[in-house]
Amino acid sequence: MPLSDRVLMGPGPCNPYPEVVEAMTRPMLGHLDPEFLSVLDETCDRLRAVFRTANALTLPISGTGSAGMEAAFVNVVHDGDVVVVGVNGVFGERMCDVAARCGAEIVRVDEEWGRALDPQRLLDAHPSPAVIAVVHAETSTGVRNDIAPLGAGKGDALLLVDCVTSLAGIPVEVDGWGVDVAYAGTQKCLGVPPGLAPLTVSDRARERLVVRPRSWYFDLGLIGEYTGPARKYHHTAPVTAVLGLHAGLGTVLAEGLERSWARHAECGRLVQDGLQKLGFSLVADDDCRLPQLTTAWLPDGVDDAITRRTLLERFGIEVGGGLGVFAGRAWRIGCMGHTARPRNVTLLLGALAEVLAR
């Protein structure tokens, strides 16, 4: 049976840019082919541009966004290191799990789901942490956590930031904010299929990388010898995915980062205004609400599963269910990457009005 053509308005993946799909059909190249290596180099340059960084160690990790999280922690956490983690959603929670498996002593700073973390509480949580870790855009709650104050106050600690859902959707300033390690996913605001995790590491963090970390696959010392001038084989790069990322970054940079942020901001406003008119209420406060990913409480009497299924089956529109404490009670509506167009918002709101009127 043929597969359906979806409008993807959940928490990711989004619909990829057409240029990305086209690039992924290019004839295969070897992972040591000079032509592929030049595409890879340009991909790393483009990643520096979207991360707003000059970090030499900037590359795509060969796994999904969660692989980026694991690669980040396993390379900077030494056994027994104190890691302060801000937790106001599923992905902050995940950071605690991942970092603990890397040997960290975790100091949690919890905040209610749907509210932003207080940077000062993170800075005050421990006198001398090795790492302060926080999720920039919490995909489970639609909340933006402020990063700049953490960079300003981090002292000797490394600042590690999850940019999976933020990169290219809202401003991310790796160098400007003093972020030491940042990672992202490809299937959110970059408009590329899931499968790679862009990662960047400051020179300061690079000097403290774990030698022979617990993971061979994510060992940045070894991976950097392939992406760097040594060109030493580590693992076979996922060539097709890199060609797609290269094209997606090209599309984002041709539009311009600021225009990409503005487009996501506009679509977010339209989604949020429209949802409220339909009886939804927004989970996150105005001052920390993401545009690209909106978490909204369902109107009274609206059944989560049945309504989502109707949207999917009748209109081919995917929206996301709630995670964790929000399961069954809230939705997560994404408008990211190629999907972030007013046309898709109009479609979603129209379809939703029809379904709710039944």
Add this chain to the structure above:
Amino acid sequence: MPLSDRVLMGPGPCNPYPEVVEAMTRPMLGHLDPEFLSVLDETCDRLRAVFRTANALTLPISGTGSAGMEAAFVNVVHDGDVVVVGVNGVFGERMCDVAARCGAEIVRVDEEWGRALDPQRLLDAHPSPAVIAVVHAETSTGVRNDIAPLGAGKGDALLLVDCVTSLAGIPVEVDGWGVDVAYAGTQKCLGVPPGLAPLTVSDRARERLVVRPRSWYFDLGLIGEYTGPARKYHHTAPVTAVLGLHAGLGTVLAEGLERSWARHAECGRLVQDGLQKLGFSLVADDDCRLPQLTTAWLPDGVDDAITRRTLLERFGIEVGGGLGVFAGRAWRIGCMGHTARPRNVTLLLGALAEVLAR
């Protein structure tokens, strides 16, 4: 500048099957979309068919073949476990590194590169190992190591086998040989781009899986809750890559595994006969030589780098250089997946004859 169209006759990636490229252009689906989950289920069924196993825990790991190696070891090696590793090439060597980082006490059984491991030496290496690990098809040397005697004699140990280059190229019988954990890559004889690692785990091994292994990303307990009936979110599946693997496995199974093996065998014979006529000599002995990946000593006076560059630039043909002790002195010529056609062998041998005659 447009990218070139290569004939990929190195150690992988191969040229993907046309059906795979087409499948990867399908409109994106969400990773929890019922249509995607049904493709994923069918992909796991098809993996069972090519691995020749009934193992319930059979799935694609979201990373390249080396991620499969790491996922295999990190889930079965408990701290201090004795792991016997057969080492007769780069990938056996890599197993030692990966397993040691998972906390294993390694007992190496070394064999000269280019020769097959003696199964009895592996079985006699330790009285009660937790794991016996071996590479079925050594991509660095072109040697096939025998697996069946290890399954017959393993006793209480788990048998862990790297099938990255063997799967669909030569017979692999996971259940028939008593293999407990096997992993593969997609970019070799399956004819799919690199990016996923098919993995299968016997029920016997499943009972001994590490609870909360060092890696969160490769935690089979958590991943199995997504691929299994619970459908619990772990990480965002690389949807496009799974669609490609699904199509590639469909192509392999429609041809028939036995016919796929026969096609690889025929091409291997043609490559090896032709190379010898051109003055190359084969590294591996007759009785353990792989058809899909041939390692051959260069004729005297032939420059490795210049000759490979000429093949690439004039004919668009990629062959692989030697790894480790073979670097600069031997080539690795692959004929795998969609590339494994007599036409490509004829082209390679013709081009090589021209280049060497200059």
